[in-house]
Amino acid sequence: MGRKRTKSGKIRLAEVAELAGVSPITASRFFRNPEALSVAKRTRVESAAKELGYVPNLAARALASQRTEVIGVLIPSLTNNVFSDVLRGIYDASEGSRYSIQLSNTRYSILQEEKLLRLFLAQKPAGLIVTGIDQTTESRAMLEAADCPIVQIMEIGPDPVDMMIGFSHYDAARAAVAHLFDQARRKIGFIGARMDPRVQRRLDGYVSAMKDAALFEQRLVVTTATPTSVTLGCALFADLLAREPDLDAVFCANDDLALGVLFECRRREIAVPDRIAIVGFNDLEFMASAVPTLTSVRTNRYEMGNTAATMLIEAIDGRRPEQPVLDLGFKVIERQSSSSRHSDSRPVASGAPAANKMVALPSAHD
Amino acid sequence: MGRKRTKSGKIRLAEVAELAGVSPITASRFFRNPEALSVAKRTRVESAAKELGYVPNLAARALASQRTEVIGVLIPSLTNNVFSDVLRGIYDASEGSRYSIQLSNTRYSILQEEKLLRLFLAQKPAGLIVTGIDQTTESRAMLEAADCPIVQIMEIGPDPVDMMIGFSHYDAARAAVAHLFDQARRKIGFIGARMDPRVQRRLDGYVSAMKDAALFEQRLVVTTATPTSVTLGCALFADLLAREPDLDAVFCANDDLALGVLFECRRREIAVPDRIAIVGFNDLEFMASAVPTLTSVRTNRYEMGNTAATMLIEAIDGRRPEQPVLDLGFKVIERQSSSSRHSDSRPVASGAPAANKMVALPSAHD
């Protein structure tokens, strides 16, 4: 196809305009608001651009228009599976739009977040996606003063900067504990790693549910600031069991920890769920394939990222959502690891788990 | 810190220059090449910039200098753990440099890759990181014509566009099979998903090793184009076992599949490693915690991304590496799942050329 662009690779808007027989400004308008052109000129510019293989110079556009077509995304981790799902949703939503994603990693530090935010804002982004609701005062002020749409993701809270999409980690944890109560479990331990604000809120939910049932004891809780891993799940569970040998269930703040607990149980020949029930959080793919299959709290991570980016783009284009705060809810997916009904020896023709029983439905709005 | 910038948020280089008592161009030089200034002016500009909270306008800089400070990164998947480690390495290396990362997802499509490449190149990136060595002819031509440094990552091959960093998937697979031979395994199955070029080369390595030992049989190979998952590992293993009940080992093209195989063995009460040995690929964190612990081929993913970005940035700044192709090697980490000795993990084979020192995988848990 491309044949004319052999001159020197410098196809400017002016060249397109010349070939189309219009002024540069008309050609410019074609790319920003084609409807404003007469049909005749529109087709002329279109074919001229295609013929020349014109690609707009984004830097010039940004300089002249005083705004960029960049969406800044601040997330705490690039490794955590949870965020890679969210990110995929964001990238998928940005494809086909004219916005590009600029990603930065805060490494779970709100000071780092503040620094990155300052950097982003200086470039006048078209929009911003930030993780969580626990910004520094300074960050909060910058976000509030920013003249672009902003979406906070991963959780919901009472006081959105602008838009917000997520779910209540507190309610989700309470639902997980309630499920274990349903299974007649009483001595329910909690293990958590990293203890970022969202994990902390899961712990808070666990604590409140346990207190409501007058079953809370501090020694049932084992946490660490160390980043999460399966190996860490093994170790934390070992600690918990040493403290509390009568344990009959563990609620893990994420699925990696839950898998570690499962492995540790197997290593020690502790029957799951007969002696100890296990519940994880996030419902990563492997939970349904483990043996026994592992109960978890399903969260809508891809959808969260996708919806956040979609809402943001719509807001940038002037179509603000009628409902700026969106609760995506969660579901407790009951599987063998916490089920009293012994469906243990199932047909083994395939690795696919049997149908899952849903326990709780989307969370309430705050 | 920032106090003076309350005027109107429009601090330009001219303001900084004025406050520092120099010409704008001198102030500009301060940010690009501070060494070119006298010490007196340098400190004056520096403090003026800090006082005003000056942040350069990247769009203006890009327009005037005809180049951007963007490094384009093309990867096939945002979800795969392997790439999130690589990405983390890239982002870590880019921090502190003046380059920012622009990430795009090819979704394992070389046509999509070609399209994205065209898009990137039009913006004159400072450098490019692309995955693998299997580009379309058109992509290859564009890469060759690009006037920026380029690093191909994830594997090494005979004909680098520019720089290249990775390891031989073929050799790694051969080493894995050799390890199984050492453990007196003969009927070694292969399961693979997605079958992208790198997985294909692992299969090639497996096939060649098996043929060398006159043990190759087509029915030992089960593959699918479906994206990988633990559940898929269960299913593929079930297929394999149905075809070949006498199987005594499985080499899995990645660790998710290996975990699925382990779960399926447990479900069917097949003893691992007594009846069937399992070897995975990549050595993700959980492999060391599974019960039994799972043998895998360790690859240096974080280091690959980190080194690629570091090399690229150095090359952009004019310091090209003396060695443009870097083989990061691999190690077969023997664990219980393939060991007749039921021992702890130990490396048994290493694919790194003598010239390259093996650096331990930086903790994949984050």
Added chain:
DNA sequence: GTCGCTGCTGGTAGCGCTGTCAACGTTCCT
């Protein structure tokens, strides 16, 4: 027929920065 409106088009004037080159002062050589 004139007025004002709407729809489309074009001219002018930058956006904030850097490439290029010239000019200056100083040092060091011959």
Added chain:
DNA sequence: AGGAACGTTGACAGCGCTACCAGCAGCGAC
């Protein structure tokens, strides 16, 4: 002493695009 060489600085002229506003038809309303 003359001048070459260097280090340092500044003037100028855009980079490619778009905001803003003006102009100009064509139309209906009075």
